[in-house]
Amino acid sequence: MSRIWRAELNDLDRLIAQLGREGFEVIGPRVEGQAISYGPIQRVADLPVGWTEEQSAGHYRLRRRNDQSVFGFTVGPQGWRRYLQLPKESLFSADRNHRGQWQVQETPTLAPKRALLGVRSCEWQAIKIQDRVFERPGSVDQPYQRRRESLFAIGVDCVTSAPTCFCTSLGGGPKVGEGVDLALTEVVNSHQHFFLIRAGTPQGEGLLTKLNLGVADAIQIKEGERRIEHTRTQVAGHWKVDVKRLREDLLANWNHRYWEELGNKCLACANCTLVCPTCFCSNTVEEVSLEGDRVERFRQWDSCFTADHGYLHGGQVRPDVKSRYRQWLTHKLATWQDQFGEVGCTGCGRCVVWCPVGIDLRQAVEALAQPEGEL
Amino acid sequence: MTRRRPRLAVWKFTSCDGCQLSLLDCEDELLTLDRHIDIAYFMEATSRAEPGPYDLSLVEGSISTPEQLEQIVRIRDQSRVVVAIGACATSGGLQALRNFADIDEMTRVVYASPAHIQTLSCSTPISQHIAVDFELQGCPISKTQLLEVLGAFLRGERPVLPTYSVCVECKLQGVLCLSVSQGRTCLGPITQAGCGALCPRYDRGCFGCYGPKELSQPRALGEFVKAQHKVSDRDWVRWLRSYQAGASEFAKESERHEKDR
Ligand code: SF4
Ligand code: SF4
């Protein structure tokens, strides 16, 4: 096991400054309007010090904490996905010259050096899931890969949870998994406030060396572990599910009556898929000049809840809300397993919280596993 | 090789003129447009009116008087392609509020000599009277979307415009959801995109001026906001009855509350 260091609040400021000196734009959580969202960070004071949130199905409220925790919340409205798979990205443009010939220009890929500060376990797992989607041997998505290579990730272990978190039931959390460059555990109580910090890559190791931190002692490490374990027990109570059975239950119940009910409740608004950190669908859209002599092609986030997504060869394969909801749920939890050998969900709970009518995926799964007669 | 420029007509029925104005508002593109389209009839821009037939008719406004019933049929007869533009033309507009009231009582209250008023009891969309080739939603319509419709017409293609929710536009731009984060009423999830999430960007709930999206489910949203955000039946009906009161999905849901009562 690599060593665990101890950092004070001002060391965190030094870490941010050092990343800046090394050319990284540091992105982290900030209170922005009525939520904690990700954006550029210059110093610890920019982080949501003393803030937390209250989350349930279709409900999110920013709340004050009664301490000065820097990471005393869980996950906000949108994940890191927008920094890797851009919401809208130009791919190329083409112009027609006076002789009627087309000249095509590839759009340069935006891949700035970025450091993500405060990546949670469910989010890191989601990034790795997307890696397997976009960096699949034989079909590597170049822009994604370039951005991924320019990324420095600083994870944060969760020492608090929301009732909508269920990472542990999907093999993750609350401790950030392997592969992050650095990982922090925050310890706050009435008389002390410090961070345990560990490196997960040589690059992270290198950065830590520059900070000259002291090694954490066994008691401090225990303090951190205790908090993580407490959170693990908490989260485990939020849902338990057997992934293999999940797949079978969902696919065996393709015509279950409850899909109908979900189809009546769901708005097909697409929010769940757009806040989900693993969803990867996109559409290509073209912007054509009035005269048709210039065209630019973009790739834009799409969702299986839109009409375009199910429109194939002149026909709609998912004509109603029911079939779209079914596509979403079964892809995330069941057919993703066939496609990529793992589940497409990390239990971050965003789809539950940010659904404007509070549809809870866990409840949907439980209902679908019930024999129809017993509903 | 010079081709005959297709002839454009812009028609107005019961409306505020705002959507036609969106065409004049295309300042940078107007000259290009003029190179490719012959503006044959456009009263708001020029009093020079050329007779039909027309290749493309943009129709603004709803049908709300007896003469309009005949006029719209004549327009269809003279036009190769008819595009209804704006909430009035696609769902009856603000004036469709009359559809939920007694028209005689209304005229008596509003006009000094109601006997002079000749009007239909309902304000209805163009598609209720003639075949319409494309409906461009919005109150007012978006200039960019209008240009896409015109460009697609010139290129002989079908316009590519989103039919998904306003929420998608919020999420693409990273706009915080007002409904979930503050419990505020927002029709974004049932409303068609196109405005670029204008209202949520300015910290206001969407009031649905772009009309129902594809597979719009106002009933499901209504049940949730009434239970969770404590919106009264009366207020929910008001939310649904504004710029798109006559849109069938919205109207059905608002009428359900009146029947319940
Ligand atoms: S499906 Fe829901 S809980 Fe799972 S990763 Fe996506 S947003 Fe999070
Ligand atoms: S759930 Fe839908 S939007 Fe998400 S990856 Fe699957 S098909 Fe795409």
Ligand code: SF4
């Ligand atoms: S489940 Fe919720 S967020 Fe997802 S499309 Fe349906 S209503 Fe929208």
Ligand code: SF4
């Ligand atoms: S947010 Fe809604 S009300 Fe506002 S402009 Fe857009 S469609 Fe209209």
